[in-house]
Amino acid sequence: MNIEAIKNLLYKMADDQLILGHRNSEWIGQGPLLEEDIAFASMAQDKVGQSYTLYQMLNELGEDEPDKVAFLRMAEQFHNSQFVELPIGEYDFSLIRHFLFDTADYYRFDMLINSSIEPISLLARKLKGECRYHSMHADGWIKKLGNGTDESINRLQSALSYAIPYALGIFEESKMEDTLIEENIFGGEILLRERWIEHIDKVISQTQLVLPDLALESPHFGGRYGIHTEHLQPLLNEMSEVIATDPTADW
Amino acid sequence: MEKVLDPRFQRLDIFKAQINGPTEKLDQLPTFEVFVLLREAGIYQHEGIVHAPDREMAFLFAKEQFSRRQTCAGIWTIETPNIFVSPYSENKVSIYDAVQASAETGNEPYKIFHMLKRGKQHKYAGKVHANSPEHALQVAKAALDVSKPVLNAWVARESDFFETSEEDKEIWNTLPEKTFREAIDYKGQAKIDAFLAENNKTS
Amino acid sequence: MYGGGNTFEKIKAKDPNEEDPILLAEFEARIERGEKIEPTDWMPDLYRAQLIRMIEQHAHSEIIGALPEGTWITRAPGFKRKLALMAKVQDEVGHAQLLYSAAETLGKPREAMIDDLISGKSKYSNIFNYPAFTWADSAFISWLVDAGAIVNQVANSRGSYGPYSRALERICIEESFHLKFGHHCVIHLATGTPAQRKMMQEAINRWWHPMMHFFGPPDKMSVHTDTLMKWKVKILTNDETRQQWLDMYVPKVWELGLTIPDNKLRKNEETGKWEYTEPDWEEFKRVINGDGPCNKERLAVRKTAEERGRWVRKAILAKDAHYVTPLA
Numbered sequence: 163m164n165i166e167a168i169k170n171l172l173y174k175m176a177d178d179q180l181i182l183g184h185r186n187s188e189w190i191g192q193g194p195l196l197e198e199d200i201a202f203a204s205m206a207q208d209k210v211g212q213s214y215t216l217y218q219m220l221n222e223l224g225e226d227e228p229d230k231v232a233f234l235r236m237a238e239q240f241h242n243s244q245f246v247e248l249p250i251g252e253y254d255f256s257l258i259r260h261f262l263f264d265t266a267d268y269y270r271f272d273m274l275i276n277s278s279i280e281p282i283s284l285l286a287r288k289l290k291g292e293c294r295y296h297s298m299h300a301d302g303w304i305k306k307l308g309n310g311t312d313e314s315i316n317r318l319q320s321a322l323s324y325a326i327p328y329a330l331g332i333f334e335e336s337k338m339e340d341t342l343i344e345e346n347i348f349g350g351e352i353l354l355r356e357r358w359i360e361h362i363d364k365v366i367s368q369t370q371l372v373l374p375d376l377a378l379e380s381p382h383f384g385g386r387y388g389i390h391t392e393h394l395q396p397l398l399n400e401m402s403e404v405i406a407t408d409p410t411a412d413w
Numbered sequence: 414m415e416k417v418l419d420p421r422f423q424r425l426d427i428f429k430a431q432i433n434g435p436t437e438k439l440d441q442l443p444t445f446e447v448f449v450l451l452r453e454a455g456i457y458q459h460e461g462i463v464h465a466p467d468r469e470m471a472f473l474f475a476k477e478q479f480s481r482r483q484t485c486a487g488i489w490t491i492e493t494p495n496i497f498v499s500p501y502s503e504n505k506v507s508i509y510d511a512v513q514a515s516a517e518t519g520n521e522p523y524k525i526f527h528m529l530k531r532g533k534q535h536k537y538a539g540k541v542h543a544n545s546p547e548h549a550l551q552v553a554k555a556a557l558d559v560s561k562p563v564l565n566a567w568v569a570r571e572s573d574f575f576e577t578s579e580e581d582k583e584i585w586n587t588l589p590e591k592t593f594r595e596a597i598d599y600k601g602q603a604k605i606d607a608f609l610a611e612n613n614k615t616s
Numbered sequence: 617m618y619g620g621g622n623t624f625e626k627i628k629a630k631d632p633n634e635e636d637p638i639l640l641a642e643f644e645a646r647i648e649r650g651e652k653i654e655p656t657d658w659m660p661d662l663y664r665a666q667l668i669r670m671i672e673q674h675a676h677s678e679i680i681g682a683l684p685e686g687t688w689i690t691r692a693p694g695f696k697r698k699l700a701l702m703a704k705v706q707d708e709v710g711h712a713q714l715l716y717s718a719a720e721t722l723g724k725p726r727e728a729m730i731d732d733l734i735s736g737k738s739k740y741s742n743i744f745n746y747p748a749f750t751w752a753d754s755a756f757i758s759w760l761v762d763a764g765a766i767v768n769q770v771a772n773s774r775g776s777y778g779p780y781s782r783a784l785e786r787i788c789i790e791e792s793f794h795l796k797f798g799h800h801c802v803i804h805l806a807t808g809t810p811a812q813r814k815m816m817q818e819a820i821n822r823w824w825h826p827m828m829h830f831f832g833p834p835d836k837m838s839v840h841t842d843t844l845m846k847w848k849v850k851i852l853t854n855d856e857t858r859q860q861w862l863d864m865y866v867p868k869v870w871e872l873g874l875t876i877p878d879n880k881l882r883k884n885e886e887t888g889k890w891e892y893t894e895p896d897w898e899e900f901k902r903v904i905n906g907d908g909p910c911n912k913e914r915l916a917v918r919k920t921a922e923e924r925g926r927w928v929r930k931a932i933l934a935k936d937a938h939y940v941t942p943l944a
Contacts, residue, residue: 187689187702188421191682192917194925195442196713197463197474203706204477207699211591214695229694249424253928291583298581299473306466310931317927400420404751405693411809413693413751413801418747419687422917430919440929441727444720444942461783462717462942464726466932478710482790494940501654532652532778535944565654567943593699599796601803605871608807612873 164345167338168279169223170241171348174336174386175270176216177242180232181394182263183209184401188250201299205260208292219281233402234409237395241336243385245328247394254317255325257307261300262329262362268293269357270348278346301365308369315370322366326374330381333358337387443492445471448526448537449479450487457489457537459526459567468492468575476584482594485585487577489524495573497546499566504531507562508550515551519544522571525553527563535567627669630661632843647848652778655721655944666849667777668722669738675715676733676740680914681761682708684744688754700797704758707794711787718779720942734919742900743826745908752805752812752819759798760823760865764830766791767860768852776848779944799868806872820869821877828895829903831858837897862890 186206193199217228225231245263250256271293274286307314333351342348359376366373384390405413417423442464448457460479465471471490480488502508523543526535539557543549546568553559553566592598632640639658646653653659682705689705692698716726732738743761748754766788773784805816832838832854844850852860863883869876880893903911 184690184698187698190689190702190705191679191686191709192421192921192924193709194921194928195464196679196709196716197465197478198928199709200481200706200713201474201477203702203709204481207591207593207702207706208587210695210699210702211593214699217695232695233693252924288587291586294581295473295476295584298584302470302473306470307928307931311927313927314931400690403691404688408809408811411812412804413697413808413812417913418749419683419917420690421686422913422920425920427913427916427920430916430923440926440933441725441939442929442933443937443939444717446943459944460786461714461944462720463713466934466937470932478713481710493942494938496943498656498943501656504651531654532781534782591703593696594703594793596792596796599700599793599800601796601800604803604807608872 163279164338164341164347165223167341167345167347168282169220169225170336170338171282171342172216172220172223174241174243176213176220176232177240178213178246178263178267178332179209179216180213181240181242181397182246182259183207183211183213184397185246185248185250186256186260189253189256194253202256202260205264205296205299208296212289212292215285219285229405230409233405235398237390237398238388240388240390240394240398241386242390242394243328243331243334244382244389244391244394245325245331245385247385247391247397248328249393251321252317254307254314254321257300257303258318258321258325259329260296261304261365262325263332264293264296264300265361265365266329266332266354266358268297269354269361273349273354273357276346277348282347304365304371305368308366308371318369319371322371323374326376327379328382330355330376330379331383331385334381334383334386442466445475445490445492446496447471447475447479448489448491449475449485452484453486455486457487459535462493463490465490468573472575472577480585480588481591482588484588486582489577490575491569491573495569497568499550499568501565502562504564505562507559507564508566509554509559509563512550512554514554515548516555518542518552518556519548523549523568524571524574525549525557526567528565529561529563531564535565538563538566540571627662627665629665632660632662635660644846647776647846652781653776654778655941660847662843663847663849664722666844667780668719668724670849671715671719671722671780672724672729672732673739673741675712675719675729676738677744678708678712678715679733680740680744680918682712683914683917684746684748684910685754685757687748688751691751692754693751697801701754701758704794704797707790711783711790714783714786715780717942718777718783721779721944723941725939730922734915734922736906736915739904741830742904742908743823743830744914745903745911746823746826747910749822750815750819752802752815753822755798755801755805755816756819756823757798758794759802760827760869761830762791762794762798763865764827764857764861766795767857767864768831771851771857774848774851782944803872806874817874820874824877825895825899828858828892829897829900831855831861833897833900834894859890862892866890 183206186202190203193202214228217231221227271286271289274282277283307318333355335351343350363373444462445465445468446462447460449460450457463471463474463478465474468490472488475488475490499508519542523541525538527538528535541549541552541556543552549568686705689701692701716729720726769784769788773781775781805812835853835855838854841850878893883890
């Protein structure tokens with residue numbers, strides 16, 4: 163069992179979930195519709211909760227406690243994709259990100275059900291239902307707004323075109339990629355990307371949106387190696403504002 | 414005026430918002446009635462409404478508004494006007510007293526919901542095959558348990574409901590683990606006791 | 617979250633004396649027997665108007681009430697606090713949804729209520745016009761403001777209108793988490809480092825007076841409520857809810873070695889009533905009428921949310937969509 167490879171996988175997943183969960187929580191109390199405000203808030207909690215579970219697994223593998231790891235690292239120590247750290251923007255971008263990220267997330271956990279590492283496989287099995295709802299919710303909205311008014315179609319199209327290069331950054335291979343695949347820990351980013359494309363293409367083809375030609379896009383890589391946009395460090399400063407005043411205190 | 418303290422709103426120009434509100438046509442979405450099954454062995458019960466564009470979206474919204482605590486095994490949603498509402502009766506008088514029982518069924522499946530006490534929710538009473546909502550009540554009188562006075566009944570065609578599919582039921586799998594939404598997760602007495610003991614020692 | 621008697625202005629409705637005496641007698645007899653009124657039942661105009669106003673203000677208080685604590689939603693210290701605060705503020709939005717729905721059964725569409733909130737025509741609980749400067753303010757709100765709301769809501773859940781009672785029962789169950797979570801936060805701050813303790817004490821000092829206002833003006837100053845009590849629209853008076861809250865929570869604050877900024881505060885063992893310095897009711901009126909520290913910000917945030925969400929609602933609203941009053 164290659165502990166380093168497992169940690170590498172868990173870190174990128176946990177960091178993605180935490181940062182996107184945090185971002186999406188910014189919508190709580192200011193969503194476009196009360197019902198959607200509530201649904202989006204639940205999914206943000208699911209994400210932060212998933213990251214918490216993953217950091218706990220990392221803790222069992224010898225890493226620091228979840229609160230320290232999540233709240234007290236610097237941006238360059240984070241392995242999330244740059245996609246998740248972008249500001250929430252308007253609801254068009256937040257929904258497109260939710261759709262693109264959560265589709266990948268659903269298939270990632272689906273693939274991890276077959277992981278050779280039992281605790282990961284068990285966790286994936288457990289979270290599959292939660293991720294299924296996220297994906298249903300995202301698909302429902304994209305179909306609705308992607309066939310809505312001129313304004314909603316235009317907004318979603320711009321958000322999609324802007325988001326795609328970042329979304330492709332989710333599938334950046336880390337330095338442990340070969341080990342993960344060889345040891346059947348995780349089926350790999352390339353395979354995940356294929357399944358992701360198949361799904362998003364299927365949903366988008368049911369709307370008036372156009373999926374950009376992915377072959378022509380250059381993905382925003384770097385996040386898995388600690389290279390981030392200007393947005394991550396301010397997010398972390400904000401998130402840790404209270405706990406950092408006294409990290410040893412019991413809050 | 415105080416400085417805006419919420420970093421989320423410092424990032425927005427909130428004082429610029431102009432709302433046309435009352436002058437514009439109300440963008441009021443239709444409402445959907447939501448019925449929830451808490452656990453497999455239970456029965457569906459009305460829990461409230463959601464505003465939504467269609468019954469599928471209503472389901473997505475209802476899932477988090479009406480089943481984010483404890484457990485859930487299924488949700489039905491139906492647009493409000495698709496429910497036929499019987500008159501309310503006075504206590505001890507059943508609405509079925511004024512209905513002629515019919516042994517003759519029809520082709521359309523209907524769901525029937527009963528309210529047995531004022532102030533309580535409507536609960537699923539069963540399914541009948543009939544030709545109209547009125548006919549469904551006649552069939553229900555013969556086919557369902559109407560031994561207790563029913564104060565009000567709702568009748569709706571089964572085909573008008575959106576129902577959770579078997580394979581979608583896994584969306585509630587992790588619900589019992591969301592203990593951070595439960596009071597029981599927050600026990601503070603030990604800390605208070607330790608604090609009081611410490612204070613007694615020093616004083 | 618909602619306190620009592622925030623309304624001073626008289627409501628416009630048909631005088632009950634002008635209602636059909638037979639229908640009115642049946643209606644009152646039903647309430648007298650302890651039965652609930654359901655949406656399609658006959659009801660006096662004043663009953664309907666009062667309920668709409670009360671439930672609507674309660675709903676507004678939830679949606680605006682999500683904002684002061686929301687101030688700390690991106691900054692909650694640690695996973696447990698972060699998850700809980702997200703869930704807690706989400707609940708406030710959920711409660712607004714439930715309450716707007718209950719009010720809708722009386723015939724006022726939700727969008728009309730939200731328009732009245734944004735235009736300032738309709739009021740909400742005064743306490744949310746105060747700022748949450750620190751994490752401890754948020755802890756105070758979760759624990760003690762919600763505790764006040766629960767006293768009020770438990771009472772009102774015994775009221776006569778079916779849909780409102782059902783919504784309140786659900787809300788009270790959910791809010792038991794808020795109360796425990798808030799207390800848990802306050803306990804940790806009060807028994808923590810000197811800096812944490814200081815932060816908590818300062819929050820109490822800031823929030824005490826708004827909290828005393830929360831339950832509304834004293835009964836002797838309030839508008840005549842006999843009819844509302846008889847119809848079980850209002851169950852407890854403002855003073856009764858304030859006394860209940862003081863009795864339940866002042867000892868718990870003192871237990872933690874924290875002080876309350878009112879040197880007259882004490883329980884009179886003979887009368888069993890709490891005595892306190894009368895809060896400044898002129899300030900209360902000023903803040904309710906728009907001149908509080910955060911009124912403009914709260915409404916501006918709500919307006920912004922409505923404005924930014926409008927394209928979404930428009931896009932999903934079918935051309936042939938038809939709104940009808942929900943059933944229950």
